[in-house]
Structure formats: C-alpha cells, structure tokens
Amino acid sequence: LMESSKLKILCLHGYRQNANAFRAKTGSMHYVDAPHFSNHSDNDAETEARSWWFSQENNRFSSKDITDLCTGFQESVDAIDNAFQQHKFDGILGFSQGACMASLICSLSLQGKFQHRIRFAILISGFVSKSSGHITLQQQELNIPSLHIVGQADEIVPKEMSLALANRFVSPHVVEHDGGHYVPSKGPTREALKSFIQHKKIPLLLFFLFEELLNCSCHVRKFHQNMSDIITLKNEVNHWKSVAESFKNNFATLKEEYNDFQAESRELEAELEAQLDQTEKKNSDLMRHNQQLKMECNGLRTKLECLQNENRKQVTMLEEELNRLRVERDELHRYVRELEQVNDHLERAHREAEVSLEDYDRRLNEAIERNALLESELDEKDALRAHIQRLKEETRDLKQELDVKGRIEQTAYVKNSRMSESHIPNGDVKRVSLRKPLERSTSTGEVNRCSATTSRLTAFTILTDLWRRAGFHYISLNKVSFNGGVLVRVVVVVRRTKSKK
Structure with a gap:
C-alpha cells in the first residue's frame, strides 16, 4: 500500500x-x-x-x-x-x-x-x-x-x-x-x-x-x-477466518486512508483555490500592466512606422539625388575625357605646328641667307660688270692712245732716218742702207718694246688701283712669252669677306 x-x-x-x-x-x-x-x-x-x-x-x-x-x-x-x-x-x-x-x-x-x-x-x-x-x-x-x-x-x-x-x-x-x-x-x-x-x-x-x-x-x-x-475442516475454517480478518483489516486501513485522502484533498483544494485567487489577481495585474505595455508598444510602433516612413522618403530622396549626382559625375567624367582627348589633339597639333614653324623659320632663314648671298653676289656681279665695262673702256682708250703714240713715234723715226741718210757719204750709202734697216728695225723694236712695257705698266697700275678701290685684296701679274712678244696675263685673286647675318 x-x-x-x-x-x-x-x-x-x-x-x-x-x-x-x-x-x-x-x-x-x-x-x-x-x-x-x-x-x-x-x-x-x-x-x-x-x-x-x-x-x-x-x-x-x-x-x-x-x-x-x-x-x-x-x-x-x-x-x-x-x-x-x-x-x-x-x-x-x-x-x-x-x-x-x-x-x-x-x-x-x-x-x-x-x-x-x-x-x-x-x-x-x-x-x-x-x-x-x-x-x-x-x-x-x-x-x-x-x-x-x-x-x-x-x-x-x-x-x-x-x-x-x-x-x-x-x-x-x-x-x-x-x-x-x-x-x-x-x-x-x-x-x-x-x-x-x-x-x-x-x-x-x-x-x-x-x-x-x-x-x-x-x-x-x-x-x-x-x-x-490441511487435514481438518476446522483448520480450513480458521484459515479462512484469518484471511477474512486480514481483508477486513486491510479494508479498514484503506478506508481510513481514503478518508484521510479526502480530507487532505479538501485542504489541498482550498490551498489551491487560494493560490489560484492569488494567481488570478496577480494575473489580472499583469494583464493590466501588459495592456499598458501593449498600448505603449502600439504608440511606439506607430511612431516607429512614422519615423520609418520619413526615413524611407529621405532615403529615397537621397538615393535619387545620389543617382543624379552619379549621372552628372559620369557625364563630367566623360566630358573631361573628351576634353582631355581634344586637349591631346590640340597639344599634338600645337607641337606639329611648332615643329612646322621651326622648320619654316629654318627654311626662311636659309632662304634669307641664300637670298642675301645671292643679292651680295648680284651686287658684286653688277659691280664687276660695271668695273669690267669701265676697264674695257679704259683699255680701249689706252689702246687708242698707244696706237696714236706708236704712229707718232714711227712717223718721227722715219723722219729722223731720212734726215740721217741725207748726211751719209756715197760709198757708205749702200753699207749704211744695208745696216740701217736692221738697226731701224732693232731700234724700232726696242722703242716699241719699251713703249709697250711702259704702256702695260701704266695700265696694270691703273687696274690695280681700280681693283683696290673696288675692295679686292690681291693682284698678281704673270708674264708669258708668246711669238717673240710679251703677253701680259692678269690674274686677279679676289678675297672678299662675306657679311654674316
């Protein structure tokens, strides 16, 4: 039990x-x-x-x-x-x-x-x-x-x-x-x-x-x-009596326990009822507190929803602004790239133009120098032509003067020879006449040679002065014998300083 x-x-x-x-x-x-x-x-x-x-x-x-x-x-x-x-x-x-x-x-x-x-x-x-x-x-x-x-x-x-x-x-x-x-x-x-x-x-x-x-x-x-x-019936009866008595005692014990259980159950129920009342009261207080917390929670939830909506709107606006700024940034980046490309093209064109300009300047300077040289050469050429023309004219004048002087001297020589023949004896006429042509020719040659030499020296001096006046630095004279005569070759070495730009 x-x-x-x-x-x-x-x-x-x-x-x-x-x-x-x-x-x-x-x-x-x-x-x-x-x-x-x-x-x-x-x-x-x-x-x-x-x-x-x-x-x-x-x-x-x-x-x-x-x-x-x-x-x-x-x-x-x-x-x-x-x-x-x-x-x-x-x-x-x-x-x-x-x-x-x-x-x-x-x-x-x-x-x-x-x-x-x-x-x-x-x-x-x-x-x-x-x-x-x-x-x-x-x-x-x-x-x-x-x-x-x-x-x-x-x-x-x-x-x-x-x-x-x-x-x-x-x-x-x-x-x-x-x-x-x-x-x-x-x-x-x-x-x-x-x-x-x-x-x-x-x-x-x-x-x-x-x-x-x-x-x-x-x-x-x-x-x-x-x-x-079991031998006898009496023992059997006594046995059953004892069994019945034990059952009776067990039943009484169970009945007492059952009564005690009922009493304790009533006490337990009363205690449980009291606990239940306390628990229900506590539960009602907790329910009221829970209701207040729910109301506060609903208010906070409403406020949170409002804040979330405002935050969503603000986030949406910021995202739109961010997207717009990103688009503008991309456009600016693209524009900057285009400007950089254009700038690169312009810089390359500028460099090419500078190179071309330098080439043009160089070529222009070369052309200017060449033109200056050509102009100086043209000026020199014109000056030389003028000098040559003057020299030709002077040479022609000198030739004419020499021809005139030669004829005058020859006329004087012939006249003198005739005068001398008139004073020679007859015996010697033939000898003198034989010797005179040779002497005359010799003297005539010497006179002509001296006059020609004098004329040449005079002409050379005149040319030297003219060339020196024209700016030439060196004149040399070479004599070349040709057919028993003297051919004067004038070699003119011109050294003229070129002006530098």
Missing part, C-alpha cells in the same frame, strides 16, 4: 539545466539532478548545466542528430533508481531531454529492467531519442497513462517530434499551447495538468486495492495447491 495519500512525482529537468532551475519553473515537487555536467551552458554562471546523456563528443547533446553515442545513460538510470529507492514515487515528469529520459525509464520499467513501477508520466516538450543504443527500448508500445504538453512555437523541439513521442503511448492525452520551449504554468495547460493529476489519485487507490486483491488471490491459489496439507 502507499506510504502516504499524496501523489509523489519525480521531475527530470532538461538538457543544460538542473534541479534548482527546473524547480523555479514548475513549483514544489520532487526533483533530481542529472549526474553529468555539460560544458556548453546557456544559463547563468551561478547555475550548473547538467545532462542525462550525451549524443556528441565533447559532452554535447542534440535532439535532432542521429548518432551511435549515448554516453552516461546508465549512470542516469542508476541516479533515478536511487531517487526511487529514497522516495516511492507514483509518477514521473520530464521536460525536454528529461521527458525523453522519462519515456525510456517507462520502457525499462515495462521490460522489467527498472525495478520500480511507473504509474503515470507527464512529458513536456519531449522527443524520441535518435541514439542507436535506445532502439530496443523504443520498440515497445507503452501502456502507461501519459500527459503530453506540446509547444506550437517550440523551435528547439518542434511539435512533430513531441507528437512522435506521444504516439509511443497507449491513449496519450495531448495538450498544446501557443508558447515555445518552456514549462507552461497558466491557462488551459495548468487546468489540464491539475485535472490529470486529480483523476490519477482515486484510480491509484483502487489500483492499490486491486493489487492487494490479486495478492490475496495468489494466496488463495497457493492455498488450493496446498489443500492436501
């Missing part, structure tokens, strides 16, 4: 939690810590992160990964068995990984590998283990009353995984809430949990009574088997 009329429920916390953290979420029940510490904790630094087993290396666990590891599972089973030995629990409650652990404990209990019997199970955000070491424990259908609490917005353990765990039980009772991965304590979920626990109290008492009756029937079967040992 039960040691107490109150239901005792063992609570198993989830992964990376502990008994204290789970107690803060559920209320006053019996709690037990998982034996393993987790290296990866999302809790505060003051709380210890624990785990029932690990499915990954480095002491980590994931409910969604298929793995061959279930490290530390047997140690957790031993820890739960130790808790059942200290307190005889009626049912088991688990959250997250603790719910999966509770379902595995139920399987071990039905298979006889866990010596304590589980009367019912409450599983919150549970899932089916995907470790290969738990396959044999999850093949059997669990004929245990169960309550499954599922969060529709649960992202850690999705709704489908919790429903898959519920399908392993016979006639599971499923309650859904709108929240996520946490233990709900308000609203329909609280009422469903309260109703489930209250409905399990009386059936448990009847179950205990039925169990005692089964034990008695076993005793009866044993008695029939040992009927041959």
Whole structure:
C-alpha cells in the first residue's frame, strides 16, 4: 500500500539545466539532478548545466542528430533508481531531454529492467531519442497513462517530434499551447495538468486495492495447491477466518486512508483555490500592466512606422539625388575625357605646328641667307660688270692712245732716218742702207718694246688701283712669252669677306 495519500512525482529537468532551475519553473515537487555536467551552458554562471546523456563528443547533446553515442545513460538510470529507492514515487515528469529520459525509464520499467513501477508520466516538450543504443527500448508500445504538453512555437523541439513521442503511448492525452520551449504554468495547460493529476489519485487507490486483491488471490491459489496439507475442516475454517480478518483489516486501513485522502484533498483544494485567487489577481495585474505595455508598444510602433516612413522618403530622396549626382559625375567624367582627348589633339597639333614653324623659320632663314648671298653676289656681279665695262673702256682708250703714240713715234723715226741718210757719204750709202734697216728695225723694236712695257705698266697700275678701290685684296701679274712678244696675263685673286647675318 502507499506510504502516504499524496501523489509523489519525480521531475527530470532538461538538457543544460538542473534541479534548482527546473524547480523555479514548475513549483514544489520532487526533483533530481542529472549526474553529468555539460560544458556548453546557456544559463547563468551561478547555475550548473547538467545532462542525462550525451549524443556528441565533447559532452554535447542534440535532439535532432542521429548518432551511435549515448554516453552516461546508465549512470542516469542508476541516479533515478536511487531517487526511487529514497522516495516511492507514483509518477514521473520530464521536460525536454528529461521527458525523453522519462519515456525510456517507462520502457525499462515495462521490460522489467527498472525495478520500480511507473504509474503515470507527464512529458513536456519531449522527443524520441535518435541514439542507436535506445532502439530496443523504443520498440515497445507503452501502456502507461501519459500527459503530453506540446509547444506550437517550440523551435528547439518542434511539435512533430513531441507528437512522435506521444504516439509511443497507449491513449496519450495531448495538450498544446501557443508558447515555445518552456514549462507552461497558466491557462488551459495548468487546468489540464491539475485535472490529470486529480483523476490519477482515486484510480491509484483502487489500483492499490486491486493489487492487494490479486495478492490475496495468489494466496488463495497457493492455498488450493496446498489443500492436501490441511487435514481438518476446522483448520480450513480458521484459515479462512484469518484471511477474512486480514481483508477486513486491510479494508479498514484503506478506508481510513481514503478518508484521510479526502480530507487532505479538501485542504489541498482550498490551498489551491487560494493560490489560484492569488494567481488570478496577480494575473489580472499583469494583464493590466501588459495592456499598458501593449498600448505603449502600439504608440511606439506607430511612431516607429512614422519615423520609418520619413526615413524611407529621405532615403529615397537621397538615393535619387545620389543617382543624379552619379549621372552628372559620369557625364563630367566623360566630358573631361573628351576634353582631355581634344586637349591631346590640340597639344599634338600645337607641337606639329611648332615643329612646322621651326622648320619654316629654318627654311626662311636659309632662304634669307641664300637670298642675301645671292643679292651680295648680284651686287658684286653688277659691280664687276660695271668695273669690267669701265676697264674695257679704259683699255680701249689706252689702246687708242698707244696706237696714236706708236704712229707718232714711227712717223718721227722715219723722219729722223731720212734726215740721217741725207748726211751719209756715197760709198757708205749702200753699207749704211744695208745696216740701217736692221738697226731701224732693232731700234724700232726696242722703242716699241719699251713703249709697250711702259704702256702695260701704266695700265696694270691703273687696274690695280681700280681693283683696290673696288675692295679686292690681291693682284698678281704673270708674264708669258708668246711669238717673240710679251703677253701680259692678269690674274686677279679676289678675297672678299662675306657679311654674316
């Protein structure tokens, strides 16, 4: 029979939690810590992160990964068995990984590998283990009353995984809430949990009574088997009287326990009603505060929407301005490139023009120099022509003068010779006449030679003066004998400095 009329429920916390953290979420029940510490904790630094087993290396666990590891599972089973030995629990409650652990404990209990019997199970955000070491424990259908609490917005353990765990039980009772991965304590979920626990109290008492009756029937079967040992009818009657007396005493005990249970139930209901009133009052205060926060949130949301609209408009205007500036920048870049190209063309044309201009200047200077030289040469040529013409005229004049002087001298010589012949004797006339022509010719030649030489020297002097006056620097005179006479060749070497520009 039960040691107490109150239901005792063992609570198993989830992964990376502990008994204290789970107690803060559920209320006053019996709690037990998982034996393993987790290296990866999302809790505060003051709380210890624990785990029932690990499915990954480095002491980590994931409910969604298929793995061959279930490290530390047997140690957790031993820890739960130790808790059942200290307190005889009626049912088991688990959250997250603790719910999966509770379902595995139920399987071990039905298979006889866990010596304590589980009367019912409450599983919150549970899932089916995907470790290969738990396959044999999850093949059997669990004929245990169960309550499954599922969060529709649960992202850690999705709704489908919790429903898959519920399908392993016979006639599971499923309650859904709108929240996520946490233990709900308000609203329909609280009422469903309260109703489930209250409905399990009386059936448990009847179950205990039925169990005692089964034990008695076993005793009866044993008695029939040992009927041959009963010798007399009196002993049989006394035996049955003692059996009836034991049944009577057991019934009285059960009745007293039932009465105590009713009294305690009334006290518990009164206490729960008081707690419910306090909770409802607190809930109403929280609802009012929540309503105020919602109104503030709506106001802030409206203000935020206005600010967002203004920001969108401003961003749109800035984007348009930016696009316009980008277009202008591209046009300016293109215009600058065109100007640079035009500038390059102009610079190239300027360089070509400068080169052409320098070439033209050079050619012009050369042409000017050549023209100056030609002009100077023309001037010299004209001057030479003029000098030559004057020299020709002077030469002609000199020739005429020489001819006149020669005729005058010849006339004088003939006259003198005639006068001399008149004074020569007769005997010598023939001799003198024979010698005179020779002498006359000789003297005439000498006179002519002297006069010609004098004339030539006079003409040469005149030419030298003329050339010196004209600006010539050097005159040379060569004598060449020709046919017994003297031919004067005048070689004029002209050295004239050229003017430089």
